[in-house]
Amino acid sequence: MSSYILFPLVTDIVRRIGISGFRNLGPFIAACPEWLAIVFSDEVLKESGNNMAKYIEGLRLAALDGPSVQTLNMLGEGAVHNLHSYFAFGNFYVVCGNPEDGKIINVVFNEVFQNLVESH
The missing domain is CATH 1.25.40 (Serine Threonine Protein Phosphatase 5, Tetratricopeptide repeat)
Structure with a gap:
């Protein structure tokens, strides 16, 4: 994952995408282990409703x-x-x-x- 964007900002972006549905997070899960960890973090899962x-x-x-x-x-x-x-x-x-x-x-x-x- 690129180090140009701050980790909390990336987490917030993924969290906002997850609000509209957990299925929208599929590409992030498939991308790499770092993105997978972000998708399954507490911050994102609480908002995704899955x-x-x-x-x-x-x-x-x-x-x-x-x-x-x-x-x-x-x-x-x-x-x-x-x-x-x-x-x-x-x-x-x-x-x-x-x-x-x-x-x-x-x-x-x-x-x-x-x-x-x-x-x-």
Whole structure:
């Protein structure tokens, strides 16, 4: 990526493009790893409104860096709209040392689905 444009300015431009739809960010994702990182940054994902992307990026960051507040927030935002994210959110709560809340989340998931096969 060129160093002529300041990083925060590039992020803001990509964020504004993402507001009109996550599909408009496809060329940036395909361009190079630097642009991919910008597209999947918190600033851009919050504005793009793509909860599935937040879920996938939350899982990726959790696997790469380990569970953190950032990954839990991303999974939590996706959990409202996606049952798989809800399930992962509950499991990460348990892993992060909050088993009581994680158990509550998973109990609610199990009330909706008796087993994981039904959730597909």
